[in-house]
Amino acid sequence: MREIKAEVIKDTVRDLFLDANYFIGKDLYNKLKEQSEVEESPVGKSVLEQIIKNNEIAAEEKIAICQDTGMAVVFIELGQEVLIVDGDFNEAVNQGVREAYTEGYLRKSVVNDPVFDRINTKDNTPAVTHIKIAPGNRVKITVTAKGFGSENMSSIKMLKPADGVEGVKNFVVKTAVAAGPNPCPPIIVGVGIGGTMEMAAVLSKRALLRPMGEPNKDPRYAQLETEILQEINKSGIGPAGLGGRTTALSVNIEYFPTHIAGLPVAVNICCHAARHAEKVI
Amino acid sequence: MEKVIRIKTPVTTKEIKKLRAKDNVLLTGEIYTARDAAHKRLIGLLKEGKRLPIDLNGHFIYYVGPAPAKPGYASGPAGPTTSYRMDPYTPQLLKLGLKGMIGKGTRSKEVIAAMKEYGAVYLAAVGGAAALISKSIKKVDVVCYEDLGAEAIHRFYVEDFPAIVVIDSEGNNLYETEPPKYRLE
Numbered sequence: 107m108r109e110i111k112a113e114v115i116k117d118t119v120r121d122l123f124l125d126a127n128y129f130i131g132k133d134l135y136n137k138l139k140e141q142s143e144v145e146e147s148p149v150g151k152s153v154l155e156q157i158i159k160n161n162e163i164a165a166e167e168k169i170a171i172c173q174d175t176g177m178a179v180v181f182i183e184l185g186q187e188v189l190i191v192d193g194d195f196n197e198a199v200n201q202g203v204r205e206a207y208t209e210g211y212l213r214k215s216v217v218n219d220p221v222f223d224r225i226n227t228k229d230n231t232p233a234v235t236h237i238k239i240a241p242g243n244r245v246k247i248t249v250t251a252k253g254f255g256s257e258n259m260s261s262i263k264m265l266k267p268a269d270g271v272e273g274v275k276n277f278v279v280k281t282a283v284a285a286g287p288n289p290c291p292p293i294i295v296g297v298g299i300g301g302t303m304e305m306a307a308v309l310s311k312r313a314l315l316r317p318m319g320e321p322n323k324d325p326r327y328a329q330l331e332t333e334i335l336q337e338i339n340k341s342g343i344g345p346a347g348l349g350g351r352t353t354a355l356s357v358n359i360e361y362f363p364t365h366i367a368g369l370p371v372a373v374n375i376c377c378h379a380a381r382h383a384e385k386v387i
Numbered sequence: 388m389e390k391v392i393r394i395k396t397p398v399t400t401k402e403i404k405k406l407r408a409k410d411n412v413l414l415t416g417e418i419y420t421a422r423d424a425a426h427k428r429l430i431g432l433l434k435e436g437k438r439l440p441i442d443l444n445g446h447f448i449y450y451v452g453p454a455p456a457k458p459g460y461a462s463g464p465a466g467p468t469t470s471y472r473m474d475p476y477t478p479q480l481l482k483l484g485l486k487g488m489i490g491k492g493t494r495s496k497e498v499i500a501a502m503k504e505y506g507a508v509y510l511a512a513v514g515g516a517a518a519l520i521s522k523s524i525k526k527v528d529v530v531c532y533e534d535l536g537a538e539a540i541h542r543f544y545v546e547d548f549p550a551i552v553v554i555d556s557e558g559n560n561l562y563e564t565e566p567p568k569y570r571l572e
């Protein structure tokens with residue numbers, strides 16, 4: 107057994123959220139640059155340039171890329187040979203979030219009750235956590251600060267098996283196009299297919315964490331990603347929804363076996379401020 | 388290239404009516420901030436027949452809930468939030484003389500009709516360009532509803548705040564006119 111102190115988990119979660127909120131990934135930064143060079147719409151081009159400049163300022167001054175510093179989502183792969191000591195694991199994760207958001211000048215956007223009270227918890231906790239047990243003696247922590255302008259444009263549908271590839275394609279394209287300017291395009295589209303309803307939703311969130319430009323390993327799914335991306339970019343929505351060729355930067359699909367009677371599809375939309383970071387302890 | 392127009396707040400209806408969809412504007416002066424929760428309270432006051440704590444006549448409301456400011460900064464990152472959530476409240480505020488809203492995303496038919504009726508514009512700031520935008524915010528005061536935190540009504544003093552006219556006072560709407568120009572069949 108390898109012992110890891112709860113405090114190490116806390117510090118890692120805190121540092122990752124600070125990182126994610128201040129520094130946009132190099133892959134995404136380069137992709138935005140690439141698009142700003144080829145974007146045909148003058149307004150679209152100027153929007154992309156503003157986004158790039160914004161990300162540079164945020165990194166230089168260590169301030170948040172976007173004021174909506176999101177709800178904290180944490181994916182954990184916990185090695186089965188790891189023993190967490192000197193503290194409560196879940197509390198350590200939440201304490202990491204609390205410290206990042208209160209000490210890092212990040213906005214606290216979480217309310218305690220979704221329907222009735224809606225009182226701000228004032229420290230952006232609790233985090234949404236997804237824990238998976240993995241072989242080995244390491245802990246991999248991946249965090250994402252998920253803004254809700256784009257989260258609100260996401261959708262899930264239980265398709266029929268007969269709907270097939272076309273059905274999947276139509277649903278994803280329709281969801282992304284219907285979102286229009288609201289999710290701060292250019293967007294990244296995470297798609298989760300298969301499993302059960304909640305599995306598809308979690309897969310779609312996980313899909314958003316994939317590095318820019320890395321296709322699905324299965325060539326059929328990779329092909330589907332390319333086709334959906336092209337279809338979305340035909341919409342002309344463009345950067346900020348003000349017209350242009352760059353509506354989506356990437357479509358990432360993750361899939362899982364499913365039931366003979368079903369074809370769940372979840373579409374999780376993320377804005378250009380796709381903030382995530384990971385570390386292996 | 389589209390025109391860049393400098394605007395000083397408060398504005399007159401006449402100035403607003405000159406603005407056209409696609410004009411780039413640089414705003415200077417005071418603007419108010421309000422999001423869903425603050426709008427709900429303002430409309431609640433109107434329903435009770437009470438006066439509002441802010442004079443909207445000739446003013447702009449920026450839909451924003453800024454991140455906290457680092458020491459030495461006037462404002463934290465402060466980009467626009469999605470505007471449609473304010474749609475149910477906006478026509479009543481336009482009736483009181485509100486001359487413009489700054490946000491991102493589409494507006495309802497009712498809002499656009501009220502903008503035409505009372506002479507107002509809807510500006511978009513680039514969503515997610517929060518750090519960049521905050522550079523034009525020079526001073527921030529809380530006006531009321533401090534308990535709402537980031538959602539309280541603030542008075543921003545801005546200099547050359549960058550925005551683009553997306554819906555003008557005649558109802559010309561870039562969200563409708565521009566994407567079709569780049570649409571492929």
Ligand code: SF4
Binds near residue numbers: 255466467468516
């Ligand atoms: S959708 Fe993303 S970029 Fe836009 S305001 Fe929300 S968090 Fe920021």
